[in-house]
Amino acid sequence: MSTTRISLPSKGQPWAELQQRMSDMGKNDVDWRHGKASVYVFHSGDDVMQVAHDAYGMYIAENGLGPGAFPSLKQMESEVVNMALSLQSAPNGAAGSMTSGGSESILLAIKACRDARSATAPVPGTPEIVAPYTVHPAFDKGAHLMGLKVIRVPCSDNFCADVGAMAEAITENTVMLVGSAPCFPYGLIDPIDALSQLALDRNVWLHVDACVGGYLNPFMRTVVEQQGGEPVEAYDFSLPGVSSMSLDLHKYGYAAKGASTVLYRDKSLRDAQIFNVDVWPCGQMFTPTLAGTRPGGAIAAAWAVLNYLGEEGYVARAALIKDAREQLVKGCQDLGLEVFGDPKLSIVGFGSKNHDILAVGEGLYEDGWFSSRLKNPDGIQVMISPEHHKTMPNYLKAIEKNLDDVRAGRRQRVSGKVSYS
Ligand SMILES: Cc1ncc(COP(=O)(O)O)c(C=O)c1O
Structure with a gap:
């Protein structure tokens, strides 16, 4: 089997072009800026990102x-x-x-x-x-x-x-x-x-x-x-x-x-x-x-x-996380899902005794929501960032839609894989 090997370009290329290519490469990445990633990225506001940058x-x-x-x-x-x-x-x-x-x-x-x-x-x-x-x-x-x-x-x-x-x-x-x-x-x-x-x-x-x-x-x-x-x-x-x-x-x-x-x-x-x-x-x-x-x-x-955030900035962000976590826990319970244990921080894992939660997870992924999945027992895991307090209602709607599809037999588990790697 032959593979295509890329060589170092013989001449340098203009930064503007490279920038455009790099931004094109990112087009299929998870849309974390709009709260779609609940793992890998910890979004706490554009101002914080700018300071770090x-x-x-x-x-x-x-x-x-x-x-x-x-x-x-x-x-x-x-x-x-x-x-x-x-x-x-x-x-x-x-x-x-x-x-x-x-x-x-x-x-x-x-x-x-x-x-x-x-x-x-x-x-x-x-x-x-x-x-x-x-x-x-x-x-x-x-x-x-x-x-x-x-x-x-x-x-x-x-x-x-x-x-x-x-x-x-x-x-x-x-x-x-x-x-x-x-x-x-x-x-x-x-x-x-x-x-x-x-x-x-x-x-x-x-x-x-x-x-x-x-x-x-x-x-x-x-x-x-x-x-x-x-x-x-x-x-x-x-x-x-x-x-x-x-x-x-x-x-x-x-x-x-x-x-x-x-x-x-x-x-x-x-x-x-x-x-x-x-x-x-x-x-x-x-x-x-x-x-x-x-x-x-x-x-x-x-x-x-x-130093930019100080204690006050971290406390304010923890409050946003608490708000988002409470929305998520209540939303899961209202949908009849089982929250694993009693989460008090920023991560919530949940499953279902009656429906295939990994099929729900696959549906969320297809819809662009990147949540981790769990086994023993099967579940979905969400790691909440401060910015998620804005997008949690939409995430809950996406869970509800996919759960309805699974309940109605419109969606079945495809791979059942838990890890994305
Ligand atoms: C509890 C815990 N420990 C250790 C790690 C490893 O951290 P890193 O990915 O920065 O190496 C993680 C990563 O998510 C974690 O959640």
Whole structure:
């Protein structure tokens, strides 16, 4: 079979033409600007996007690998990490880093945990991570790369971590427990309080994956205090058994892509994350994260958006998310759909005991709505951005239309595939 290989054009082409071609290429992309994407994009307003864009552009060439050359980026990263530590009630002596995303933050926490443990109390066999079924596959990726094993434990009936079952899964090889705040599939916070106690009792590291919730939960808590509603339970360093946390700036921090934070209760734990060698002609190579070169733009955009929005801006956006979530939960219930668990943040998963929800999901996709789909049980997952409070009524109409089609036999499941990849 022959493939067409594209070669580098022999001559450069005018930017105006390239711009047009690029915009043409995007014509079949999901229309996130009009609320059609409930995954991948976190739209919190054109003004925020502009700040991130301009700040990224200002530091597009600078490189976070060289703090000596770019004290500006060093200062911005330090300020971002400090804001994150404050938001997560971190004690004095806590430390962290900016990374390229949630997966890198998780990989680094696994590395730090593995190395800290092997330096103090090595386990006899393959080190194990005990986690609820719902944790993000980045833990499996990290375990695969670094020679650990993930033990996924089925959740309780409320779709949250079953702490009793996780306790039973701990062995002499367990080095890490994981809880999510919230988990991606259902948007539910695991019982981190009980996991923290378990981690202390069994002397293991607890990582809280707050990639989704780290820059949302504190502000949702404020909105609930102002408006009433279900409180956001404790999930951060205020719980003494939490050793590390991952929280993504490029999700509900509304920063440009390529930005997350990984935090540790104590700098000594964070030191185990660092890779530092002196093995080649250029001397010492000190890299705190997985990357060598680190895009200055991503650091600058995160710093700028955090300062542009401030607490007030994040609280206002959390209020919009709460409004959209309440519209969605009520709309699903009115349509006879089952909401999974009791979501209090920005993600809602729902299914149906009577109708094929994956067929409904396929219909939504054909109509241009890009929602994630779930299995065990079958469902649809929506990750709400602030801008969705405007488009939620239309999304609910689209669910109703597709559900009617499934009920009436006008639509059947085609592939039943859950993942888009
Ligand atoms: C709970 C959770 N953890 C980790 C990640 C991985 O983040 P990233 O895609 O930035 O690597 C995600 C991504 O959606 C997530 O939802």
